Amino acid sequence: MTMNAPIPVVVNGAAGKMGREVIKAIANADDLMLVGAVDRNPEYRGEDIGEIAGCGALEVPVLDDLQSILVLATQEKVQGVMVDFTHPDGVYDNVRSSIAYGVRPVVGTTGLTPEQIKDLADFAEKASTGCLIIPNFSIGMVLLQQAALQASQYFEHVEIIELHHNQKADAPSGTAIKTAELLSEIGKAYNPQKVKEKETIQGARGGIVGENINIHSIRLPGLIAHQEVIFGAPGEIYTLRHDTSDRSCYMPGVLLSIRKVTQLKTLVYGLEKIL
Amino acid sequence: MTMNAPIPVVVNGAAGKMGREVIKAIANADDLMLVGAVDRNPEYRGEDIGEIAGCGALEVPVLDDLQSILVLATQEKVQGVMVDFTHPDGVYDNVRSSIAYGVRPVVGTTGLTPEQIKDLADFAEKASTGCLIIPNFSIGMVLLQQAALQASQYFEHVEIIELHHNQKADAPSGTAIKTAELLSEIGKAYNPQKVKEKETIQGARGGIVGENINIHSIRLPGLIAHQEVIFGAPGEIYTLRHDTSDRSCYMPGVLLSIRKVTQLKTLVYGLEKIL
Amino acid sequence: MTMNAPIPVVVNGAAGKMGREVIKAIANADDLMLVGAVDRNPEYRGEDIGEIAGCGALEVPVLDDLQSILVLATQEKVQGVMVDFTHPDGVYDNVRSSIAYGVRPVVGTTGLTPEQIKDLADFAEKASTGCLIIPNFSIGMVLLQQAALQASQYFEHVEIIELHHNQKADAPSGTAIKTAELLSEIGKAYNPQKVKEKETIQGARGGIVGENINIHSIRLPGLIAHQEVIFGAPGEIYTLRHDTSDRSCYMPGVLLSIRKVTQLKTLVYGLEKIL
Amino acid sequence: MTMNAPIPVVVNGAAGKMGREVIKAIANADDLMLVGAVDRNPEYRGEDIGEIAGCGALEVPVLDDLQSILVLATQEKVQGVMVDFTHPDGVYDNVRSSIAYGVRPVVGTTGLTPEQIKDLADFAEKASTGCLIIPNFSIGMVLLQQAALQASQYFEHVEIIELHHNQKADAPSGTAIKTAELLSEIGKAYNPQKVKEKETIQGARGGIVGENINIHSIRLPGLIAHQEVIFGAPGEIYTLRHDTSDRSCYMPGVLLSIRKVTQLKTLVYGLEKIL
Missing domain, CATH: 3.30.360.10 (Dihydrodipicolinate Reductase; domain 2)
Structure with missing residues (x-):
């Protein structure tokens, strides 16, 4: 669909219900390339995330260490994106790490406090790194x-x-x-x-x-x-x-967010801001 | 539509909102014949009810005395019907008079008490005269x-x-x-x-x-x-x-009631009983 | 609703179905003042347009000469508006006359050809006079x-x-x-x-x-x-x-058009342009 | 839900999409008892049908021989029912065998010809055995x-x-x-x-x-x-x-059919006949 190098994407929370949908959506998008899948559920450790998501083998194993995957994402020609559908208790650290590595976060996980969002916005601005926090991807x-x-x-x-x-x-x-x-x-x-x-x-x-x-x-x-x-x-x-009628309805919003976040240099809150 | 003699109909409350719709519906029904129009509003006294209803002259003037009109209805070959869309305070007397004259009542007026309905049911049964009380003609x-x-x-x-x-x-x-x-x-x-x-x-x-x-x-x-x-x-x-969307939706129920009441010999309550 | 002088309005086609609705809407708007009602149906000549529209006497008689009424509209402190719901064959002349008198047209009548609209647009621009042509007021x-x-x-x-x-x-x-x-x-x-x-x-x-x-x-x-x-x-x-469900739904669009046309200096086509 | 002995039920086509829903519905019904699961897909041979259907172990293995399972169903105190969601080419034989064993068929499989249905109806009548053919279980x-x-x-x-x-x-x-x-x-x-x-x-x-x-x-x-x-x-x-919105909507119709077929002595076509 595009002659440019595809955007490398890491999915955090890849084996969850939303994570699996995201994996399938990325696998079907020519301009995106899945480079890593992270999930803290030990049941899926090492398995092919494509098999788990039900879209066929993608040769990307599920790992549990976000940071090492973020390193991977930085080795591509174009800047990467991390999609986060995890848990309220870890999301702040995930986003902060991601920005630190220059990998742009797209965050569907809820639970960030206003103070945390303010803090992440400051950090993203200093780093000139786009970051999207999206409470509703529809x-x-x-x-x-x-x-x-x-x-x-x-x-x-x-x-x-x-x-x-x-x-x-x-x-x-x-x-x-x-x-x-x-x-x-x-x-x-x-x-x-x-x-x-x-x-x-x-x-x-x-x-x-x-x-x-x-x-x-x-x-x-x-x-x-x-x-x-x-x-x-x-x-x-x-x-x-x-x-x-089902979670697939959120995928156009997720894909749009992945594509838009690479053009941003600050934190933006809400899907309505990028439509 | 039918070779039989048409059913003579008296409309009580003929110049009211529902009354006018009933007049138009009767004027368009081949098997019904409007023989009288009663209304206690002095404004319309003596005027042609068809002109008031907006369906062209019917040569039936608006009068204020129900009883003399009921007499008229009894002079036709087939038994007549009185349609009542008047006021709660007069409806009991209207229905009782109508049964007394052998003219079958179809009652859309609200306000009859359970005791009054019981009383009218007894009276209709003794007279072997059909009577329909219909709270909702839809x-x-x-x-x-x-x-x-x-x-x-x-x-x-x-x-x-x-x-x-x-x-x-x-x-x-x-x-x-x-x-x-x-x-x-x-x-x-x-x-x-x-x-x-x-x-x-x-x-x-x-x-x-x-x-x-x-x-x-x-x-x-x-x-x-x-x-x-x-x-x-x-x-x-x-x-x-x-x-x-408008009162015309009640007319099929009113016409059905007029046709059905002539086949009844007792009081019946509710449109669902004659569908 | 406003301390400013009300906008004087002339309604052309005032006794038609849409015209009557417009009369009622203007009668209920504090910032508008009905100064004339024109209709070529001789049946209503000289009658009070408020009585015809069913909103009570407005002391504005129905006349048949648009030009003399346009003159009236120009004698108020603020510039007037002419609302036209008439016939395809007369609408071009009505609008041209209105612009010539400095009375801003709001046109609901259909049937103007693209050439006529182009011509009126040129004329309105030269005169620096607003003009609205609105095929759908909803x-x-x-x-x-x-x-x-x-x-x-x-x-x-x-x-x-x-x-x-x-x-x-x-x-x-x-x-x-x-x-x-x-x-x-x-x-x-x-x-x-x-x-x-x-x-x-x-x-x-x-x-x-x-x-x-x-x-x-x-x-x-x-x-x-x-x-x-x-x-x-x-x-x-x-x-x-x-x-x-009824024509009253077009009135907010008509009132909006009357208020907006006084701020325009050219011809504008379509309600979407002024929302 | 009932003090009576539960109705023994065999499901044919148990590992298919509809079959799995039927297994779950039977597992949740106190008055029904799953006694056998048949499926000709070799992939599931010998596995617990409850695990396949996603409702937990039911200790009923998937087998491929309908007749031996029908024998099982006849050994219960009350007469059994066979639910068939299989393929057009085998359904006639399945239903005939089932009636022969005195196990009442409830048939959701399409493709029976009018002649086959007539034939099965004759056979059911001679055997005084109920049989339901239901093209739409909703x-x-x-x-x-x-x-x-x-x-x-x-x-x-x-x-x-x-x-x-x-x-x-x-x-x-x-x-x-x-x-x-x-x-x-x-x-x-x-x-x-x-x-x-x-x-x-x-x-x-x-x-x-x-x-x-x-x-x-x-x-x-x-x-x-x-x-x-x-x-x-x-x-x-x-x-x-x-x-x-999903296949679960057919289950009340399937359960109703299982319960009703035990009271029938002939073949009945269409859910509307037993409502």
């Missing part, structure tokens, strides 16, 4: 949130319905709350009442988040992960809906 | 409720979303509550929890009606009247949805 | 199209479903075709086939517009006007839907 | 089809949208065609035209199946398997929708 969801933000300037009324399988314990979903908060940042209160509302059954009108945005959470077996933002005005309804 | 909604009832035997999980314009003050809608109550009558508790649910924002999981059925009420300008019943099971979702 | 639909355009950069697969009442003869709808054309302008072909498709029933896969975008047209009584743009990628679906 | 889809059939008596207009992943080559889907055929059997022609329709883009109005029912097929990555039946009448829309 391009579709970011597009939905941006389209909702655009619509919020012209609609006074909006509600959110999010629907998930009934193994999800908390309601509303974090993504729905995030969407409502984004819409609230523009500084107006939504859903001014035309008539005095009366809930004859408590909870019927949902939960209120941000500037008076109603969120409704459905939980049923058979659902996967869905979000609907419904704007209303006299005579019209404008609906944005995102349906997720 | 055939589509009755079909939805019956299909939901059928599905409830095979699904353990169900939630209801109802969506209305923001001029509707109460939530949930009466129809959504009715649907949940119907599903609850079969005697099982829905939505057993797989994990312990936690509402981080109160109300997010909706209101609970009947045997643990979650109802979610959306209120936005641009909506009209919509109901969605969502059944879930591992690997599948089964959704029933009804959207109403 | 802000919601423009937002949908813009959000779809944004998404088209990240999705390779998209189909459109448009649903209308069964009194609409042509399929697909002009707006759906417009949406597909917009998505096609970015210069990529959508929907590369993964397997060789086979239609066992001709037409099942819809009609193809632009760069291989499938459009499906549903026609049913009970529908009003709806459009759905569905993007798909592995593991996710992103859907944009717009539902129109 | 209870949700059967409920949808039955609800659609009920609605078809009251609506004159209906269209079907079916949506599948873009690896599905044929359009429309067999299930959508089946739904349209079912609705057509009641002997009326749907969708009488109100205005003369004109397709400006060929195919926009979909394909026509049965008595003038329009079917529209959407194919996108990210979709799984979905069907929507949309009824329309003046002022209302009634929609039935079924979404399938």
